[in-house]
Amino acid sequence: xxxxxxxxxxxxxxxxxxxxxxxxxxxxxxxxxxxxxxxxxxxxxxxxxxxxxxxxxxxxxxxxxxxxxxxxxxxxxxxxxxxxxxxxxxxxxxxxxxxxxxxxxxxxxxxxxxxxxxxxxxxxxxxxxxxxxxxxxxxxxxxxxxxxxxxxxxxxxxxxxxxxxxxxxxxxxxxxxxxxxxxxxxxxxxxxxxxxxxxxxxxxxxxxxxxxxxxxxxxxxxxxxxxxxxxxxxxxxxxxxxxxxxxxxxxxxxxxxxxxxxxxxxxxxxxxxxxxxxxxxxxxxxxxxxxxxxxxxxxxxxxxxxxxxxxxxxxxxxxxxxxxxxxxxxxxxxxxxxxxxxxxxxxxxxxxxx
Amino acid sequence: xxxxxxxxxxxxxxxxxxxxxxxxxxxxxxxxxxxxxxxxxxxxxxxxxxxxxxxxxxxxxxxxxxxxxxxxxxxxxxxxxxxxxxxxxxxxxxxxxxxxxxxxxxxxxxxxxxxxxxxxxxxxxxxxxxxxxxxxxxxxxxxxxxxxxxxxxxxxxxxxxxxxxxxxxxxxxxxxxxxxxxxxxxxxxxxxxxxxxxxxxxxxxxxxxxxxxxxxxxxxxxxxxxxxxxxxxxxxxxxxxxxxxxxxxxxxxxxxxxxxxxxxxxxxxxxxxxxxxxxxxxxxxxxxxxxxxxxxxxxxxxxxxxxxxxxxxxxxxxxxxxxxxxxxxxxxxxxxxxxxxxxxxxxxxxxxxx
Numbered sequence: 001x002x003x004x005x006x007x008x009x010x011x012x013x014x015x016x017x018x019x020x021x022x023x024x025x026x027x028x029x030x031x032x033x034x035x036x037x038x039x040x041x042x043x044x045x046x047x048x049x050x051x052x053x054x055x056x057x058x059x060x061x062x063x064x065x066x067x068x069x070x071x072x073x074x075x076x077x078x079x080x081x082x083x084x085x086x087x088x089x090x091x092x093x094x095x096x097x098x099x100x101x102x103x104x105x106x107x108x109x110x111x112x113x114x115x116x117x118x119x120x121x122x123x124x125x126x127x128x129x130x131x132x133x134x135x136x137x138x139x140x141x142x143x144x145x146x147x148x149x150x151x152x153x154x155x156x157x158x159x160x161x162x163x164x165x166x167x168x169x170x171x172x173x174x175x176x177x178x179x180x181x182x183x184x185x186x187x188x189x190x191x192x193x194x195x196x197x198x199x200x201x202x203x204x205x206x207x208x209x210x211x212x213x214x215x216x217x218x219x220x221x222x223x224x225x226x227x228x229x230x231x232x233x234x235x236x237x238x239x240x241x242x243x244x245x246x247x248x249x250x251x252x253x254x255x256x257x258x259x260x261x262x263x264x265x266x267x268x269x270x271x272x273x274x275x276x277x278x279x280x281x282x283x284x285x286x287x288x289x290x291x292x293x294x295x296x297x298x299x300x301x302x303x304x305x306x307x308x309x310x311x312x313x314x315x316x317x318x319x320x321x322x323x324x325x326x327x328x329x330x331x332x333x334x335x336x337x338x339x340x341x342x343x344x345x346x347x348x349x350x351x352x353x354x
Numbered sequence: 355x356x357x358x359x360x361x362x363x364x365x366x367x368x369x370x371x372x373x374x375x376x377x378x379x380x381x382x383x384x385x386x387x388x389x390x391x392x393x394x395x396x397x398x399x400x401x402x403x404x405x406x407x408x409x410x411x412x413x414x415x416x417x418x419x420x421x422x423x424x425x426x427x428x429x430x431x432x433x434x435x436x437x438x439x440x441x442x443x444x445x446x447x448x449x450x451x452x453x454x455x456x457x458x459x460x461x462x463x464x465x466x467x468x469x470x471x472x473x474x475x476x477x478x479x480x481x482x483x484x485x486x487x488x489x490x491x492x493x494x495x496x497x498x499x500x501x502x503x504x505x506x507x508x509x510x511x512x513x514x515x516x517x518x519x520x521x522x523x524x525x526x527x528x529x530x531x532x533x534x535x536x537x538x539x540x541x542x543x544x545x546x547x548x549x550x551x552x553x554x555x556x557x558x559x560x561x562x563x564x565x566x567x568x569x570x571x572x573x574x575x576x577x578x579x580x581x582x583x584x585x586x587x588x589x590x591x592x593x594x595x596x597x598x599x600x601x602x603x604x605x606x607x608x609x610x611x612x613x614x615x616x617x618x619x620x621x622x623x624x625x626x627x628x629x630x631x632x633x634x635x636x637x638x639x640x641x642x643x644x645x646x647x648x649x650x651x652x653x654x655x656x657x658x659x660x661x662x663x664x665x666x667x668x669x670x671x672x673x674x675x676x677x678x679x680x681x682x683x684x685x686x687x688x689x690x691x692x693x694x695x696x697x698x699x700x701x702x703x704x705x706x707x708x
Contacts, residue, residue, distance in 0.1 A: 144419050150382035191556040198553070
């Protein structure tokens with residue numbers, strides 16, 4: 001259905017596949033044999049190329065290194081029991097990528113490059129897709145400014161790249177979360193809804209402080225009142241309170257519109273839950289915890305899928321959750337995984353055949 | 355006075371100096387023959403090297419391109435009439451660089467590398483320092499994360515680099531400023547006071563919109579009330595109202611602590627002005643404009659030094675300023691320039707001999 005795209009292909013002379021220990025795959029450390037590259041020059045995308053994975057030659061005056069016009073996406077590919085390869089919801093990440101691009105004053109990437117380029121790249125490296133539970137091929141499309149001038153202005157040229165990394169379970173252990181009340185990740189009118197590089201770098205100081213104190217991640221609050229929970233930087237967050245599920249809404253543009261967030265909301269509705277997407281205050285969460293109605297808390301993200309949260313700390317108040325009985329978290333994850341690994345019908349059209 | 359530092363020096367085989375048109379120097383486009391590089395590995399800085407200006411070899415999984423741990427500084431070097439070379443206030447930029455580093459969870463760069471490395475690099479490329487009014491050698495120290503892993507975490511390794519660019523006048527023409535009321539640059543608890551790459555990329559969409567409407571720059575407002583003026587992204591801002599000078603204070607941590615801002619405040623005080631560093635509301639500025647007491651408006655920054663503002667637009671309200679009589683703006687710029695070019699005594703110890 002897509003327009004034909006002229007992709008120059010240069011195959012790697014030797015595959016690195018046999019050098020990789022597929023029983024031990026730390027997240028984002030190993031990359032496949034090939035990468036996709038495209039250049040935005042004079043207002044158009046050109047030089048679309050799949051070539052051996054290799055370093056980039058970047059000028060010291062590169063605009064992205066100085067002024068942060070850089071965005072990315074995270075997507076996963078899976079294999080079913082018949083060795084068919086599928087990408088999970090690539091069109092949703094494609095749309096979000098271009099929303100990020102617009103906010104960062106970067107050009108949109110056309111479907112023929114983002115989707116068809118990704119499909120073709122994965123087709124070439126399909127032997128790299130692990131075929132076991134909780135494993136997948138992590139797909140990282142990204143774009144950065146490539147002007148070589150250090151005047152502060154939007155770059156005229158850009159590079160779009162896709163790299164692939166076989167990956168095992170992420171955040172396998174239940175997590176301890178620090179609720180941050182002073183520092184913020186994003187504010188209304190800012191770039192919080194964009195998957196922009198700077199959102200992650202800006203969060204690292206507080207995350208490092210939290211880690212020093214034994215926490216795994218930070219749950220951010222809103223910038224105005226420091227009262228409403230936002231997201232975890234690498235995950236959206238869900239609270240099961242009584243028979244309802246609460247998760248922060250996207251209206252303010254301060255949190256990422258997670259594709260896994262949307263997947264989980266859809267699946268929870270199918271399981272009969274009422275989902276309330278609305279501002280969720282930390283006071284409400286604490287009150288529910290005190291009343292004993294806060295049953296499960298989990299994060300969602302492409303890397304983590306569904307990550308169990310076992311503890312949250314807000315100021316002096318500590319909340320522990322019973323992780324011996326995570327009926328809903330477990331069931332949601334199972335249902336999403338069943339679709340991804342081809343064990344359940346793909347009624348939503350989420351699986352894109354490679 | 356500084357500890358001896360072991361800098362490996364590799365000289366360029368040929369100088370590019372004669373290829374440069376020194377009468378036509380667009381900002382940040384031409385770079386000198388050499389650059390300084392240093393690596394942060396295993397908790398220490400090493401491999402300090404001055405070598406020919408050349409591209410960087412960066413992994414596609416480079417942490418800075420994905421997660422935005424990247425900071426920079428802007429400094430200038432000048433020549434006096436006796437051909438002596440000086441760097442303007444490098445220690446102030448050095449301090450701010452390390453404040454930015456801390457906020458972005460990056461290692462501090464030691465004085466021996468930042469200051470002495472810069473001095474030595476400029477000494478080697480001293481023939482590149484233009485010796486005429488409004489011209490200078492722009493110095494760009496920067497640091498970026500260099501881990502080659504795409505898990506979201508602070509990088510373990512970093513690269514520190516200094517590049518040099520001979521430069522002419524920046525923002526020579528009086529500027530038209532758009533006062534932005536919806537989008538924001540920074541918020542309390544964020545990274546606004548850090549010279550982090552993402553602060554600039556996040557501002558480009560709104561700046562591009564403003565440029566489409568004929569404006570040169572955006573004046574940002576605070577994130578909470580959209581009421582108090584902040585900075586212009588590339589400049590701090592000053593308002594001369596009656597016999598006072600108003601400029602936003604640094605308390606909230608949402609604007610950059612400009613070195614030129616501090617220089618100009620010092621010089622204005624010497625000129626007898628009362629400086630009020632405090633929250634400055636747009637309503638107060640508009641009221642002063644209506645009352646006829648808003649006399650001059652200007653921006654300050656390393657690239658621009660002192661930039662005349664001739665017009666500001668807030669919503670439907672347009673303010674024009676009489677640029678035929680800019681007594682104070684002109685005098686401030688002259689006094690700062692006189693120090694920089696060695697025509698006035700350096701009573702504050704701002705000039706650092708190369």
